[in-house]
Amino acid sequence: MMKRRITIRQIVSKVALTMSFLAVCTGALGHGGVSMDDDMCILRVGPFKAHFTGYQPESRATQEFCEDIPVVSKAIFVIDFIDDELRKMDVDFRVVKDVKAIGVKATLADLGTKADIEAATIFYEEANQFPRGTMPITVNFSNEGKYIGLITAVNSETGREYTSVFPFSVGVVNYSSYVVPIVLILMLTLVFFGIFLYKWKRQEKEAEAAA
Numbered sequence: 001m002m003k004r005r006i007t008i009r010q011i012v013s014k015v016a017l018t019m020s021f022l023a024v025c026t027g028a029l030g031h032g033g034v035s036m037d038d039d040m041c042i043l044r045v046g047p048f049k050a051h052f053t054g055y056q057p058e059s060r061a062t063q064e065f066c067e068d069i070p071v072v073s074k075a076i077f078v079i080d081f082i083d084d085e086l087r088k089m090d091v092d093f094r095v096v097k098d099v100k101a102i103g104v105k106a107t108l109a110d111l112g113t114k115a116d117i118e119a120a121t122i123f124y125e126e127a128n129q130f131p132r133g134t135m136p137i138t139v140n141f142s143n144e145g146k147y148i149g150l151i152t153a154v155n156s157e158t159g160r161e162y163t164s165v166f167p168f169s170v171g172v173v174n175y176s177s178y179v180v181p182i183v184l185i186l187m188l189t190l191v192f193f194g195i196f197l198y199k200w201k202r203q204e205k206e207a208e209a210a211a
């Protein structure tokens with residue numbers, strides 16, 4: 001029975017495929033109501049979508065971020081409504097401290113009662129309508145840690161309420177962001193080692209055949 005030989009081209013192709021898969025998986029990750037879609041940070045409020053962008057002009061100039069806030073300082077959130085239905089609703093914005101250490105899988109039910117949410121609230125922007133479709137929020141964070149954003153949109157005609165819960169961190173190093181680069185470096189190292197070993201063995205065989 002003949003053994004199938006794996007060529008260098010096949011090895012490189014498999015590595016490239018794995019790298020692409022890891023990149024896609026990393027890009028799809030999100031916290032609660034926030035996810036990445038077509039390189040955009042999308043916030044989901046019930047069935048409706050909004051584009052979420054964060055800035056820290058005092059410490060990071062015009063650099064944008066999605067979800068986690070890099071450093072402890074003033075942060076500006078800009079929420080652009082993608083679905084026009086949100087423009088007709090009363091929308092409020094709240095930030096609560098993750099006092100229960102719920103983490104990235106937090107849901108509205110996890111936050112407890114209205115009294116629990118009020119007690120953990122560090123920032124609240126009262127409900128308002130944004131007919132232009134842009135909701136700007138400025139929050140001055142004074143402590144690093146884990147937080148949970150909560151957006152509530154209420155249809156004034158029907159009284160129906162929609163929520164979005166998105167956990168995030170402030171000034172906390174996200175070690176998971178280093179996983180993909182480390183894996184890629186290890187895989188590339190293995191590929192180059194495999195190529196070196198392959199060439200070395202081939203040279204040995206050629207030398208034996210010449211002798």
